[in-house]
Amino acid sequence: MRILPRLFAIVAALSLLTQPASAQSVLRDAETEALLNDMAAPLVAAAGLSPGNVEIVMINDRSVNAFVAGGQAVYIHSGLIEKADTAAEVQGVIAHELGHITGGHVITSSQGYAKASRISILSMLLGVAAAVAGAGDAAMGVMMAGQQAAMGKFLAFSRVQESAADAAGAQYLSKAGMSGRGSLAFFKKLQSMEFRYGVSQSDDAGYGSTHPMSGDRIARLTRDYEADPAWAKPDDAQLQARFERVKAKLAGYIQEPAQTLRQYPETDTTAPARYARAYAFHKQALMDKALSETDALLKIDPDDPYFLELEGQVLLESGRPADAIEPLREATALTSNQPLIASLFGHALIATEDKSHYAEAEQVLRAAVARDRLNPFAWYQLGVIYAANGDMPRARLASAEQQVMSGQYTEALRSAQAAEAGLETGTPDWLRAQDIAMQARGELERGKKRK
Structure with a gap:
């Protein structure tokens, strides 16, 4: 491993803005995607964007981060979901990222980079000239000073964009009739992380950062949010309940089983806890215990498609594809053929190796890719069916x-x-x-x- 020179650090920072997901894996889950889209929809409308054109994508990365990419895509790290306690906190982050989209910041970042590059290239030319003249130390000093100025120019440009996104996000929350309490709560979490990692909170510390200091952002946004009519409005209880389920599901999927079982002990009989434990037990190949949790969930609500999907997944991945068919068929029907669930259903039909199921599998999988072409798993399964049919x-x-x-x-x-x-x-x-x-x-x- 080596440290990149500062000029290349600027290029690297820009490349993360324009190609953020290329080296990271995307986590896809029907329930999670439905929740994120529902959480974002009123904010997208408030921002004057079309909900169908804005994509909320979860990245498998346990760092606390979110960003935008080319087009209208908001990427949220799984670590941000883990860190957030409420759906309102995540909505505050989404509102901020929408501010980057409406501000065209991915595009205008190239302007900030261009200004920084010009300074840095000029310093290199001056440094070369000094070196040719025999002033080696002076040449190095000129080049280092120029690169420092370049980084400062880029960071200042980035901080302006972040402040603009903060203001736009506050506006979208207000227009959507949502309180800014969740947004402030998340900024305070970020500030606590800054304290924990020893980030200086002095007035000049922000000059070395891509973002304004969290304390400054909290002070500025508190004034705006407290003056808004929606400040005292309670959070959406239904969204919060759904968020707690998704957060528990994510924990069960990502964490080591021992950690999940400490966080969600068997004395906790709530739906989120059972969700998390079902994944933890399944990862430990404790099929009976995993199915015990899914059975308990289905007693809470036998028609919940995501509970049925989970039961089908556990059965399928435990080597019982024939038993997985009915819960997955029902989950597919209840969600009007949601492509991710339909893909799992198609996989179960194929995994039985019973050719009488192949026609249904082809129909289900063709419908899935027609609605969601960006589903490599469904395409793979469809290829298996085509090959089986010659x-x-x-x-x-x-x-x-x-x-x-x-x-x-x-x-x-x-x-x-x-x-x-x-x-x-x-x-x-x-x-x-x-x-x-x-x-x-x-x-x-x-x-x-x-x-």
Whole structure:
């Protein structure tokens, strides 16, 4: 490992803004995505954006962070969900990130970088000139001072954007009729983290940061939030209950089972605790205990699709695909064929290795990818079905879809070319194979240029 020079640190910081998820895995869960979309919807409307065009994505990263990327995507780290105590806290973060989107900050970050680059490049040229003249120490001093100025310019630009996003987020919360208490509570958590890690709270400390100091942000936002008519409005109890379930599910999925069982002991019989323990027991291969928790959840609400999905998942991944079919079929129907749940259902049908289920599996999986093309797992399962039915060109096409989404561009190109060769010319599938081949070639060429 090595420390990047400061000039390259600026480039790295910018690349995180423009390509944030490329090196990180996305966590996908039907219940979690439904909750995040419902939490964001009134804020998206308040920001003047179309809910269907804004994507809320959860990243598998236990650090406390959120950011925006190109287009209208808000990325939330799983660590932020773990750290938050309320849905309102997460909504405050979403409101802030929407402020970055409406402010066009991903695009304008390039302006801040350009200004910083000009300073740094100029300092390098001056340093080279000094070195040629024989003043080596002076050359090094000029270059270091120039790079420090470049970093300061970029950080100042970033802090202005963060302050603008804070103000916009407060406006969106107000317009949506939501209290800013959750937003302030989360900023106070960040401030506590700053104290814990020894971040200076002095007036000049913020000059070395991409964000304004949390204390300054809290003071400024407190004035705005307390003056807002929604300040005393209670949080949405239904959203909070859903958030507690999702948070527990996430803990059970991500944490080590021992940690989950300490956090959610068996004396806790609430639905979130049972959710967390079901995942913990399942990870320990304690199928009977995991199913005991899912049975208890279904006694609370036998028609809850996410409880049914969990039961089906435990059964399927424990080697009982035939038993998983009915709960997953019911969960799929109750959610109007939600693609992630439908994909799991299709997988269970295939895993029985009973050919009488294959026609239904193909129907379910085709519907799933039609609603959610960015689902490599569903494409893989669909490819299995096509291959089992002897339809190798479409099996190759499904593989190409899965491979290009997974960054396997060489394999995707090979699969797309094989699919194109076997499909009827001019059909939609033939055209799609051409598109994937073109995309894969483009990515491979960009990879060569980067090297």
